[in-house]
Amino acid sequence: MPQVTMAAALNEALRYSMRNDPHVIILGEDVGKLGGVFRITDKLQEEFGEERVLDTPLAESGIVGSAIGMAMYGLRPVCEMQFDGFTYPAFEQIVSHLAKYGFRSRGRMRLPIVVRIPYGGGIGAVEHHSESLEAYFTHTAGLKVVTPSTPSDAFSLLVRSIEDPDPVIFLEPKRRYWIREDVDLKPNGLPIGKAAIRNEGTDVTLITYGPSVRTCQEAVEEAAADGVSIELIDLRTLVPLDLDTIMASVRKTGRAVVVHEAQVTGGFGGEIAARIMEDDFLSLQAPVIRVGGFDIPYPPAKLEDVHLPDLDRVLDAVDKVLNY
Amino acid sequence: MEGRRGIVDPSSVPTETIQLLKPDGTLVPDTGYEADLKKDDLLEIYRYMALARRADLEGTNLQRQGELGVYTPLIGQEAAQVGTGYALDEGDWIFPSYREMALAMMRKIDPVDILHLFRGTWHGGMWDPKEHRFAMYSVPIATQALHAAGFAIAAKLDGAKTVALGCFGDGATSEGDFHEAMNFAGVWQAPVVFLCQNNQYAISLPLSKQTAAPTIAVKAIGYGFPGVRVDGNDVLACYVVAQEAVRRAREGNGPTLIEAVTFRIGPHSTADDPTRYRTQDEMDHWGALDPISRFSKYLELEGIITDEFKQKVDDEAKELATHIRAEIVGAGPRPAHELFEFVYSEPSDILRREEWLLYEELAGRDEEGD
Ligand SMILES: Cc1ncc(C[n+]2csc(CCOP(=O)(O)OP(=O)(O)O)c2C)c(N)n1
Numbered sequence: 001m002p003q004v005t006m007a008a009a010l011n012e013a014l015r016y017s018m019r020n021d022p023h024v025i026i027l028g029e030d031v032g033k034l035g036g037v038f039r040i041t042d043k044l045q046e047e048f049g050e051e052r053v054l055d056t057p058l059a060e061s062g063i064v065g066s067a068i069g070m071a072m073y074g075l076r077p078v079c080e081m082q083f084d085g086f087t088y089p090a091f092e093q094i095v096s097h098l099a100k101y102g103f104r105s106r107g108r109m110r111l112p113i114v115v116r117i118p119y120g121g122g123i124g125a126v127e128h129h130s131e132s133l134e135a136y137f138t139h140t141a142g143l144k145v146v147t148p149s150t151p152s153d154a155f156s157l158l159v160r161s162i163e164d165p166d167p168v169i170f171l172e173p174k175r176r177y178w179i180r181e182d183v184d185l186k187p188n189g190l191p192i193g194k195a196a197i198r199n200e201g202t203d204v205t206l207i208t209y210g211p212s213v214r215t216c217q218e219a220v221e222e223a224a225a226d227g228v229s230i231e232l233i234d235l236r237t238l239v240p241l242d243l244d245t246i247m248a249s250v251r252k253t254g255r256a257v258v259v260h261e262a263q264v265t266g267g268f269g270g271e272i273a274a275r276i277m278e279d280d281f282l283s284l285q286a287p288v289i290r291v292g293g294f295d296i297p298y299p300p301a302k303l304e305d306v307h308l309p310d311l312d313r314v315l316d317a318v319d320k321v322l323n324y
Numbered sequence: 325m326e327g328r329r330g331i332v333d334p335s336s337v338p339t340e341t342i343q344l345l346k347p348d349g350t351l352v353p354d355t356g357y358e359a360d361l362k363k364d365d366l367l368e369i370y371r372y373m374a375l376a377r378r379a380d381l382e383g384t385n386l387q388r389q390g391e392l393g394v395y396t397p398l399i400g401q402e403a404a405q406v407g408t409g410y411a412l413d414e415g416d417w418i419f420p421s422y423r424e425m426a427l428a429m430m431r432k433i434d435p436v437d438i439l440h441l442f443r444g445t446w447h448g449g450m451w452d453p454k455e456h457r458f459a460m461y462s463v464p465i466a467t468q469a470l471h472a473a474g475f476a477i478a479a480k481l482d483g484a485k486t487v488a489l490g491c492f493g494d495g496a497t498s499e500g501d502f503h504e505a506m507n508f509a510g511v512w513q514a515p516v517v518f519l520c521q522n523n524q525y526a527i528s529l530p531l532s533k534q535t536a537a538p539t540i541a542v543k544a545i546g547y548g549f550p551g552v553r554v555d556g557n558d559v560l561a562c563y564v565v566a567q568e569a570v571r572r573a574r575e576g577n578g579p580t581l582i583e584a585v586t587f588r589i590g591p592h593s594t595a596d597d598p599t600r601y602r603t604q605d606e607m608d609h610w611g612a613l614d615p616i617s618r619f620s621k622y623l624e625l626e627g628i629i630t631d632e633f634k635q636k637v638d639d640e641a642k643e644l645a646t647h648i649r650a651e652i653v654g655a656g657p658r659p660a661h662e663l664f665e666f667v668y669s670e671p672s673d674i675l676r677r678e679e680w681l682l683y684e685e686l687a688g689r690d691e692e693g694d
Binding site: 029030032033034035037055057058059060061062085086088089124125126127128129265294295296297299300301302303304306307312313 | 393394441442443444445446447448463464465495496498499500501526527528529533534535595596597600601656657658660663664667672674675678682685686688689
């Protein structure tokens with residue numbers, strides 16, 4: 001099987017979807033000739049032309065807002081935000097219109113739009129290029145929020161997101177763009193909203209997503225060496241949330257740790273902790289612990305390693321719930 | 325269309341640029357503009373341009389050597405920045421994007437303090453904005469145009485004579501914030517000068533795909549104030565145009581949008597590959613219009629500059645490069661506790677707990693490390 005990176009898998013998912021459905025179009029800054037700053041749209045304009053791969057003016061509100069109009073006309077736009085930090089100008093269109101149009105129109109006008117956002121830190125970038133903005137979107141009803149962690153999931157979930165009748169915020173963990181996997185890129189029927197169990201275990205449930213999955217995999221191995229058995233859940237989709245998979249695991253282990261890069265206050269980890277507690281408080285043998293970044297603006301590159309939850313911070317939390 | 329009233333036709337807009345110096349360094353006759361610059365001013369302008377170019381080159385070199393994460397070169401845009409900057413008073417404020425090294429240096433900001441931003445030492449920049457009357461670098465496009473407008477409105481309300489200069493690129497004129505800034509400035513007749521350095525590209529996108537307007541300068545009309553298009557590689561033209569705009573602002577006659585037509589000789593940033601979207605012909609064309617050699621030819625033709633002076637500036641530039649290198653190469657991170665120090669004027673209890681957690685983590689790392 002060929003070795004593919006997540007970046008190549010996403011590129012292939014776009015190509016597959018565009019070949020499959022002539023209504024799929026791409027729009028964003030520098031997505032044409034340049035192929036996007038991360039080359040996720042590489043060579044697509046060559047194959048599909050300037051009318052399906054649109055280099056837009058530098059205007060994020062313009063990109064999402066005009067995609068809404070295009071979708072109303074009958075297209076299936078896939079928008080690219082160049083970096084997480086440049087999504088904010090589009091926020092008004094995403095929150096006030098993209099998320100709500102289906103509801104406001106009593107289901108008569110669905111907006112099948114995907115907004116792709118390279119997100120998260122760990123690449124040594126300058127400011128505004130490392131934001132973990134998932135909680136803004138999970139807190140906005142009407143959006144689906146997807147974040148893959150492997151090349152094959154990235155491929156399948158992007159294809160599914162483009163086919164989805166509802167708007168999807170597709171968060172690409174940019175520091176994992178270059179991880180490789182042996183995989184044949186074919187749609188495999190993976191639905192949005194289904195978590196993966198990356199490792200089966202009995203002592204603690206570790207719940208995470210996107211860029212933090214790798215870090216947690218390392219933690220699983222490290223803990224195993226110490227005789228601790230961790231069950232690792234990769235959520236893959238934050239909204240809708242696969243609570244069944246989470247609860248089945250927590251009932252088995254009795255302990256849970258949630259890990260993400262985003263700051264802890266108001267983060268998605270709090271949502272998961274609260275759900276677990278509400279759903280089955282008595283299955284817990286220790287409080288759910290959240291591991292995340294500090295409550296600070298994303299730090300400068302030279303200090304990002306002290307901010308991002310690393311192996312040690314995860315393992316400390318695992319110890320804490322084990323020794324409660 | 326002749327005879328029909330009420331139509332404003334974009335093709336009726338003048339598209340020529342104001343130029344005082346031809347590319348060969350001779351003066352354009354009868355421009356109606358005259359620069360009130362003395363010999364010392366002219367030499368100082370030359371010096372700023374040369375020093376900025378050298379500091380900029382050092383930025384690119386340091387990035388190539390892995391000392392900076394990324395760098396956004398200004399090479400080719402020295403005239404637009406120095407010409408405009410020279411028209412400001414010391415008390416006026418500048419609101420830069422991320423390519424304003426020359427303007428920053430005119431404000432006595434050490435280029436090292438800019439390069440630390442690109443090294444990942446600290447965000448925004450290491451300088452004190454109040455001391456230099458130079459706001460932090462702004463990465464999100466066009467946002468700072470509103471800060472400039474707001475600052476100018478406040479200055480006007482206060483009865484001060486301060487002018488704000490808002491800097492951005494051609495791509496920025498597509499963002500909502502650009503339009504909102506222009507509109508606010510127009511409504512309040514704010515003492516602000518907007519400087520658009522039209523360097524032809526926003527990363528890979530040429531101006532023709534950014535706007536259908538015949539010029540960027542013309543956009544000002546829609547907001548009720550003048551726009552002016554100037555040869556951005558001609559430092560004298562940039563100076564006279566800015567001087568007029570600054571005077572208008574200071575006298576209470578409102579904003580001006582300046583479009584300085586120039587070219588970004590380098591890549592957008594060191595992470596960019598311009599061969600994907602730019603031709604060699606284009607590079608050659610603009611290379612021949614280099615702003616520093618044009619001005620230097622003029623100074624030679626007029627007998628204003630001596631080899632000795634050039635040598636002196638050259639030596640100063642070398643010293644500057646050495647200084648930059650000495651300060652940047654190997655510079656370590658800031659102390660980690662600063663991450664918590666600047667979030668709020670007083671850290672919250674939760675932040676203090678997090679700071680303590682980090683303190684313990686780092687102590688643990690040290691133990692493991694050695
Ligand atoms: C809101 C926002 N969107 C996207 C970007 C990514 N980006 C950085 S620079 C740039 C092009 C800017 O072009 P222009 O305004 O012409 O300025 P120049 O870089 O040419 O000086 C883009 C798209 C950004 N920094 N901010």
